[in-house]
Amino acid sequence: MTTAPEPIERVSAVEALLRILRARILDGELAPGSRLVERELTERFDVAxxxxxxxxxxxxxxxxxxxxPDRGARVKALAAAELGPLFxxxxxLEVEASRLALARHGGRLPATVHxxxxxxxxxxxxxPAWSAxxxxxxxxxxxxxxxxxxPRIEAAYDALAAELQVFLIQMRPEWSMPRMAKHHQTLLRDLEASGPDALRAHIADGLQSVLRASH
Amino acid sequence: MTTAPEPIERVSAVEALLRILRARILDGELAPGSRLVERELTERFDVAxxxxxxxxxxxxxxxxxxxxPDRGARVKALAAAELGPLFxxxxxLEVEASRLALARHGGRLPATVHxxxxxxxxxxxxxPAWSAxxxxxxxxxxxxxxxxxxPRIEAAYDALAAELQVFLIQMRPEWSMPRMAKHHQTLLRDLEASGPDALRAHIADGLQSVLRASH
DNA sequence: CAGCCACAGATTGTGGAATAATTCAATAAT
DNA sequence: ATTATTGAATTATTCCACAATCTGTGGCTG
Structure with a gap:
């Protein structure tokens, strides 16, 4: 018998650098808007x-x-005006995803979500810390x-979530902890009771709170 | 008075090459699955x-x-199994887009669509030729x-449409012309009469015809 | 002082070549 | 039939060079 092929991890220099930079951006070390000067980064990470x-x-x-062109790279800084289209x-993505999720599990959401x-x-x-x-x-x-x-919806969503996080990292939102908790319990109930459209209001709510937090 | 600033088009070598390659892929000259060997292409387009x-x-x-890694680039060839997730x-994207479009125009679709x-x-x-x-x-x-x-939904859709075209270019679908025409007139009517969900069946239909055409 | 110009330094865009590492196919060996 | 070996082709990465572009500074002019 053949065992399942277990591909070992081999990362090229570009791939490794990509992961480091992505992590640095997502955790805020490379702040939105900051320039990414080639000489600095090549020296810091010792790559060509x-x-x-x-x-x-x-x-x-x-x-x-x-x-x-000719001005280099910088960490993307989302303007407030771009948040609407992004949401x-x-x-x-999320409404259709929840529709598929409900359809796949007989009108309920799986244990992972709960x-x-x-x-x-x-x-x-x-x-807790806000980051938690x-x-x-x-x-x-x-x-x-x-x-x-x-997988395609998930991939698109992940890219979007990363982009949004770069924006969110620079500000303290204004949700209270109890409200955050309650809101999502309600969301779950509504999704299973009345379908995917429950997400629409929830996301709109999220946008509002972000917009308020960004003054 | 100052005239409105009209930024002229300045394309870097990478950007120019990008456009050429994209066009070559989308029109099928660079067939799905074919290798993109660096030496060949650099000589052909005279770039580094x-x-x-x-x-x-x-x-x-x-x-x-x-x-x-170490194996180079090739034009993406979509397997039939990947078509489902892609659709x-x-x-x-398209269902939410149509929802927004209807909302923006008072329950109807604008003249451009008609x-x-x-x-x-x-x-x-x-x-006509099938390409038309x-x-x-x-x-x-x-x-x-x-x-x-x-704009964000549109950008995501455009990327998807390009990817799909690379797949479609290699086969002759099986829609008859009259059916194609009628189907979309119906779609338009249904969208304005009963909302975005009319698209769902339409797209599913499209997927079926593509799957049939690909044996 | 505001605005314009010129210049120098810094940074990016592109090219070229060299070397290491990897893949792939063909052949030889077990 | 499977496994090794060999070698050519290709990719991955680095270093260096140079032109084009950007940016800030200082001086000049009105």
């Missing part, structure tokens, strides 16, 4: 210029970085999208 | 190797090209998405 440029180009395609796309919500509730009960709350919150929505079992 | 590699990397991020994403359908009907009436039919057909769906006025 072309290697760095390849990584930057991928990040640009991902939407995490903006490249302007429209998010709505498109667990994610329970975890969010548990986190909110204490007095956002992580748990993102898990909930990610669990919903994953439950759809549609 | 790194310039080409940068363009390929962007195309990979777009989904038109697949890059495997799920397409459904997510014109696009009329054009498709006119094209189908003759005995697909072009007119793509215009209809693109008009619907554009009518939503959501």
């Amino acid at each position: 210029r072309h290697t760095l440029r390849a990584a930057l180009r991928s990040l640009a395609a991902e939407g995490l970085v903006v490249i302007e 429209e796309l998010r709505t498109a 667990q994610a919500v329970q975890h969010l509730v548990a986190v909110c009960a204490g007095s 709350v956002t992580a748990a919150h993102d898990d909930v929505h990610h669990a919903i999208v994953t439950a759809a079992g549609s | 190797r790194h310039t080409l590699r940068a363009a390929l990397r962007s195309l990979a991020a777009e989904g038109l090209v697949v890059i495997e 799920e994403l397409r459904t997510a 014109q696009a359908v009329q054009h498709l009907v006119a094209v189908c009436a003759g005995s 039919v697909t072009a007119a057909h793509d215009d209809v769906h693109h008009a619907i998405v554009t009518a939503a006025g959501s």
Whole structure:
């Protein structure tokens, strides 16, 4: 018998650099709007210029970085005006994902989603760091999208979530912990009771709170 | 008085190459699955190797090209099994787009969409080349998405449409012209009468016909 | 002082070549 | 038939060079 092929991890220099830069951007170390100067980064990570440029180009395609001709790359800084369209796309993905998820599981959402919500509730009960709350919150929505079992929707959603996180990282939202918890318990109930459209209002709510937090 | 600043078009070598390669892929000259050997392409377009590699990397991020480490790039060839997930994403985008479009125009679709359908009907009436039919057909769906006025949904849809075209280019679908025309007139009526969900069945139909055509 | 110009330094865009590493196909060996 | 070996082709990465572009500074002019 043949055992299942277990591919070992081999990362090229570009790929490794890509992951590092992505992580640095997503955790806020490379702040939105900040310039990504080639010489600095090549020295810091000890890679050749072309290697760095390849990584930057991928990040640009991902939407995490903006490249302007002859002016270099900088971490993408979303303007408030761009949030609306971004949330429209998010709505498109997440509503359809929840529809698929419900259809796949006979009108209910799978245990993974329920667990994610329970975890969010548990986190909110204490007095956690905000980063822990956002992580748990993102898990909930990610669990919903994953439950759809549609890899393409999931991939698109992940890219979007990363882009949004770059924006969110620079501000403190204004949700209270108990409200965050309750809101998502309600969402879950509504989704299973009245279908995917329950997400629409929920996401709109999220946009409003983000807009308020960004003054 | 100052005239409105009109930025002139300045394309870098990478950008120019990117456009050429994209066009070659989308019109089928570079067939799905075919290898993109660096030496060949650099000689053909007289660019440096790194310039080409940068363009390929962007195309990979777009989904038109697949890059495997140490094995180079090839034009992406979609397997039939990947069509389902791709159409799920397409459904997510187009259904939400049509919802926004209807909301923006008081429950109707704007003239651009009606014109696009009329054009498709006119094209189908003759005995046109298949490429003319697909072009007119793509215009209809693109008009619907554009009518939503959501740049992010539109961008995602365009990327998807390009990816799908790479797949479709290699086969002759089996829609009859009159059926194509009638089907979209019905779609338009249903959209305005009963809302965005009318698209769901329409897209599912499209997937079925593609799957049948691909044996 | 505001605005314009010119210049120098810094940074990016592209090219070219060299070397290491990897793949792939063909052949030889077990 | 399977496994090794060999070698050519191709990709991955680096280093260097140079032109084009951007940016800030200082001086000049009105």
